[in-house]
Amino acid sequence: MKLPNLPPAETIALFLDFDGTLVEIAEHPDAVALDSATKVALAILSSRLGNALAIITGREIEVIDRFIAPLELPVAGIHGLQRRNSNGDIPVNSNTTAEFVAILKTRLSPLVEREDGLILEVKTASVALHYRARPELQQICLEACENAIEDLSDIELKRGKMVLEAKPNTADKGTAILDYMSEPPFSGRTPWFAGDDVTDEDAFDVVNRLGGVSIKVGPGETVATHSAESTAGFLKWLIEGADKLRLEGTV
Template sequence: MQLLPQLTTAHALFLDFDGTLTELAPRPEAVRVASGLIPTLRALHAQLGGALAIVTGRPEVDIDRFLAPLRLPLASEHGARYRLSDTAISAIEPPGLAPVLHAAQALAERHPGLLVEQKSASVALHYRLIPHLESLCHDTLSHAMQGVEGVELLRGKCVLEVKARGVHKGQAISDFMRQSPFAGRTPVFVGDDVTDEAGFAAVQALGGWSIKVGEGPTMAQHRCMTPAALRGWLSAARTPATTSHARAPSSVRPGVPEGAHAGVPAMNPPGEQER
């Protein structure tokens, strides 16, 4: 597997959120955004001429709250909703998920620790706090979705989600790449989960680069072991011109990008193999 590529102004950058930009947390609302991340994203967004988007399973309200005051281009709910400018639009007709929501809520009432997340176009059931119930959660959702047309079950890290069939991050990235300011650039997508594999496939089909954060099998060409290391790579990609407009966080020594201590590989020209 290759070392991390060198990010340039010719790229379009697509970033997952949980497990990629931030460490995972026991509950979705407990995620913490590292100091320095928001200035880095702001600087890279300007440096790339606006061609930086968050591609996530989360609803847009979550991302905007965590990254405030930034409002970046966004594909939320795995690509069910798009935001290229100020207003988000639905990319699909949301399916009727009332039977799935009812079944998930009933299960959560019987098993405290399960968390039901209702989104505009999907229902997610989180079992991170009680992982031994994975099979029960899977069977419950699978049974409930039998009466709903046009949906599929998506597996993530300690989460199962019923969503519209055919909605995935790869399609979202492909759609963004046909729009300004992304069109004509080389796409780069960074993710950590099996839900990101479709995004990896999409950028590779477009001649771009894919980066997997963490362990596990993947089709991605590059790997970065931790979110902290990924943040270090992003920070190091900022040019002096954009870096000068944002004060470095107090926890990072001048000249040492965040994550350097976490084993960030030296950035080499694309195609240079790890030695």
């Protein structure tokens, strides 16, 4: 399906996932790279959209900042548990506690130490178990994570591409978009969101209900209204769209 052209800049609020959408997925979370053309496109889009562009990701805000530097954009991190608005303020969800993270780290570390190739990513408000290098361990990892959170209240398990992430159930990517859409410069605009993973379905659903445009990047079942065949294909569309808006702004 051909992706639609971006509408006039003043009408759109653009939300973008990071891994698998703005960058290709890598074997290790630290191995991804945001290429210069994409970074330039983000800068153009943010400027032309009046800063109504935000990254909605499972990563922490400070990690995204390192990848997009010197840009500083609104970012919703850890699936909406962190959120930096257009003013640079970061209200942190009060239900995220170090105790919960420490418990899961203790419970899952033995598996990671025993099995080569597994990566335990410990964040401020979640714990992610990556098994991309050991896909045959998917069921073992799933059972380990389910057992680890079994007696923890208000903790959910998110399944992504070769990753399982335990996090508080108080926020997701959809609630992050709703929060942004309730405040300037996003309010009053039509939301567009692009993402590649099952963890993006909450956001697709919210955007659809708001009458916006949802874009699934890559294969897989989805509620998104549009799709791009690959990350490379989506980035080509994004860069071309940014260039078009840049030229319109010079008229």
